[in-house]
Structure formats: C-alpha cells, structure tokens
Amino acid sequence: MSEPLLPAPLLSVRGVSKRFGGVRALVDVDVDVREHEVLAVVGDNGAGKSTLAGVLAGAHRPDAGEVLLDGRPVVLDSPAAARALGIAAVFQELALVDDLDVVENLFLGHETLRGPLLDEVAMEREAWRLLDQLAASVPSVRDPVRTLSGGQRQVVAVARALLGSPRVVVLDEPTASLGVRQTAEVLNLILRLRERGHAVVLVSHQAGDLQAVADRIVVLRLGRVHDVFDGDASYEDLLAAMTGAVRPSARTSREARR
C-alpha cells in the first residue's frame, strides 16, 4: 500500500488529551479514519477506548488537541453537534430511555414532523424498515425499551445511530451484550456500512470481532496509541500490544495517522 494513493481522512484526531481529575484518559492521541474504512480501537480496560469514542461523539470535550472533519477543525461540544456534522455514536451504556418505546427512542431528538406535530406513522414505518434491515426480532416497536432483552436494546441503539445516514459511525462495544447470532448480524452490518461508504470506528476488547471486520487496528494502552496493526494482525500480536508485553514499534505514530 503506497501512501500517495490513500484518500484524505474523513475524520482526524490530532494530539488529543483528556483528563478526568487525576486520571489521564487520553494522552496526545492521533487517529485517522477514512470513508470505506473500519478502524478498530482496542485496549485493556481503562486504556481510554471509551473516552476516545466519547470525544468523537461529542460526549467529552478534549482538554488539548483538535478533531478535524474533512481536514477542517470542528468543535464537537455535544452529541447533538456531532450528530449535526454527520457523526453518530452508539454508546457503551446505549443511552436509551427505558420509559420510552422503541420508536420514541429511535427518533429521540430527531423526530419526524408533520406540520407542528409528530408524524408517528412515518416514524413507525421507518422503525420497522430499519429493524428489519438489522434482522432484529423486536416484538413491537410500541413496547417500552425497558421490556426488551439486552440484545434487542443493542440493536435498537445501533439502529438509532444509522438513522439519517451519518458519514461516521462510532460504535463503543457494540457486541458486548449480544449472543452469537446477533454479534454476527452486527458485524455484517458494519461491513455493509463500509460498503456504503461510511467510516466506522469500532471500539471493542473482543479481538476476534475486530479481526473479522477491521481494516486497521489501533491499540490504546494507558491513554496512548501503543501500536497500529493491519486488519489481519494475529491475535497474539494484538494481545501482546494490549497488555504492554511488547514495546511500541517505531512506526506507531506514523501509521496511526496514515
């Protein structure tokens, strides 16, 4: 892969640092993701994966550094701002409102209107279409999310991120609470997103999932980019990098930005 052929990054993180009190969650992190690309972010617990996802999704504001979209600096000071710029996220805690039903959750904050009032019919149809696309087995889109299983909730959260065809989809541990079949569905979905030209940032600690879909794998360790692998990296290499058993290779900083 000769470098001049690579398209310009869609979303870039440059020198981003983030502290929570005395904890340095991210330290001078550089990451790029392009269209038609799945960028996986792995790391041990506390490596800063979710914080990085939060920065991209507008849930955390970095203390230092910047985020570039199409090469231009953007301010992601709220999830709504990120969403407006075409960056959608599925958070680890899913961020569903238990008392609202599936349709209400899917469209929360982006409801379809008909005049001044909500267009429930259009939203309900779109909800069924999306869920069918994800092969989700939700009994009724009018059931409160509280009554759904962990897997069903996950699918609802993923479906919500896909509404309005965002350019970048950030998935934080999307398969954590899923069974084998649903995990396969979500991974399939990620591949389809890539085919459709989306940039996907996939945060996970399940190395097996990543190897199946990732184009590149960034390993975070203690808040820093520890190493970068191609998607076909071996499980042992990833594990060694995640646990810090090997020193970061010289190519790290260059590759992450590639």
Place this chain on the structure above:
Amino acid sequence: MTTAPAGLPGAGLPAVWQRVRGGSSLLPIVAALVGIWLVLGAVDPAFLAPENLVNLTLQSAPVGVIALGVVLVLLVGQIDLSVGSLSGVAAAVVAVGSVTLGWPVALAILAALVCGVVVGLGYGVLSTRLGLPSFVFTLAGLLFLAGVQLRVLGPLGSINLPFESWFVRSVQQGFLPTPVAWGLVVAIVAAYAAVQVTARARRRRADLPAAGVGQVVLRTAGLAAVLSVVVAYLGAARGIGYSVVLFAGLVVVADVLLRRTRWGRSVRAVGGDRRAAMLAGVPVRRTVVLCFVACSTLAALGGVLAAGRLGAANQGTGGADTYLVAIAAAVIGGTSLFGGRGSAWSAVLGVLVIQSIANGLTLMNVDQAARYMVTGAVLLLAIIIDMLVRKRREV
C-alpha cells in the same frame, strides 16, 4: 415486515391491564374518583347535587391550573415548591395593579403572568447553569416570594377587586350558556372522531396495525357520553364556569403538547433518563427551562383565577396548603415524583380527588384537622403506589 406486530397500545384487555400495572394508565385513578364520589354521595346525598358539583369544579379550577404546571416540572424530573407563594404574588399584582395603580385589568393580569415567566426563567437558570437541586432553590423561592407578596400588598394586607369588573364577574358568575356548551360538546366529539378516523386511515395505508372500527366507535361514543353527562348534570345547576373551561382547555393543550410534539417527547425523555436524552441530542437545558417557565406561568395564572374567584387578594391567597395541594394533586393523579411518567390529565383527576374529599368532608361538618389527615393519607397511598410501580419497572 418480518415480525408480527403486537396490538396498538390500548388495544385489547391484556394491553389495558399491562398499562395499569405499568402505571401509565389513568384507569385506577378514575376508578378511585368514582369510588370516592359514590361513598361521599352515599353518606351525604347533598354531595352529588348538581349545585355542589358546580361548586366543586369552581373550587378545583385555580389549584388545578397550578397542579398542571406542577405536572410539567415533575415530568422533567424537577419540583417547584414555590407555586403557592408565586400564585399569591400574582394575585397581589393583579389587585395592586388594577385597584391601587388604576391599570386596566387586562394589563394587571399580563403583569402577573410576566412575573411567572421571570421567576420560571430564574429557576431554569439556577437548575441548568448552576446545577442546583430544584427542591432547595424553590424552597428558597417559596420564602422569598411570600415576602414579595406581603411587600406588594403593602400595609393593608388585603385589597378588594371591584365586583363590577369584567374579570371578577366572568370568574365568579361567568358560565357557558347551555347552547354554547352543547355546541362545544358536538364540536369536540366531531373533532375527536375525525382525528381518530384519519389516524386509522393513515396507519392502514402505511400497512401498520390500526385500531379497529369498533374501537374507534367505542372511544368516540365514550367521550360523547362523558361530556354529555357532565354538561347535562352541571347544566341542571349553574353550568360550567369560564374558569373551568379555561382549565380544561389548558389541560387539553398541555396533553397534545406532551404527547404529540417534539417538545413533549423531550420532556418525558429528560425526566426518564437525563443522560440518555442528552446523548441522543435532546436539548436538555432548554427543555428543563421551558418546564420551569410553564410551571411558574401556570402558577401565576392559578393565582389570578384565585383572586378573581375570591374577588380580592390578601396575605392568605396562595398561602398555607396551596402548594401542597397542587403537588399532591399531581402525584395522586398519577404523575411520578421521579420524573418521566405522567399525564396532563393527572392534574384534573388529582385535583378532583382532593377537592372532592375536602368538599365532602366540609358538607359533613368534619373539621379541618380531619380533612388534612384524610388528604395526607390519600397522598401517602398515591406515593406508595408510585413507588411500587417504579420498583416493578426496575426489576
């Protein structure tokens, strides 16, 4: 469609039972209200006399308007303890403005409502910018506004509104003429039926599960029956007061806003799970501020109505137990103290329960002490039910 869709919410008996258990149905509180009326009517038939029920509706309107505002702040997961004091301030502003300062009544009322908007904005800023708990700053507001009320009223402490003013006359003696009342019933039922039929047609066109024809007919007939009974029965006495019409209209508007607009959905989302709502892109701060403003404005309006009903504003207006009755009414009506769950109609039902008990016990010459104790017991019962529903949801 790969999955067979379950029925619409509200379709079929199992669905109704599920909603009752889930705490999102008004049926239990309606049943409780009917039960209270039957018991009070059995003990003292005078309670169910049309004239007494007209009085009951007139007593309920001012505090009901305040309770409607309380429902909105409770829905968004906050509380406003100062609604009573604020209603007292509003009453004082109307009296001082129109009598002492000689303003037109409409201007004085407007000034009172503006007071409500300003207070609500202040609360909204305290809550969303400083992150203060509303329980505390509205407690401070309760004391502060009680002081403002005394200061506005001045050394006299009581100002009578002129009986001949249009405002006092329409609040005290204004009733819907019978033909107009029946015309309203017809219009409301027709509008309701039209909405139901078009919604059904749209859903069927969209290949979505829709209510059956029988269900639409049943609901429409039910609404027509309830409205007809109310109009006919109250019409046997003086009828339906303008303040009652205003209250009912506000409840309908609030209900549509809460269930059918983006803002209403934001309110329930923020009250249900503030962080999730924020992450989903809901403008949390704006939603909370708007709820405080709506609550304070409705509290001010409630005070204006109370002043009109009394024909005066004094140091006791909006004092004593007003705020407790308003908050208790919202909770008894089924709006959760924990946010996210409730309905505009709970203001109506809760106020009717509390005022029915107060009214009935007064008719029976039961003293104030017993009335407080009974109302307190009912409130406790409502909170226990709220808590049980919430616990069952968390399992």
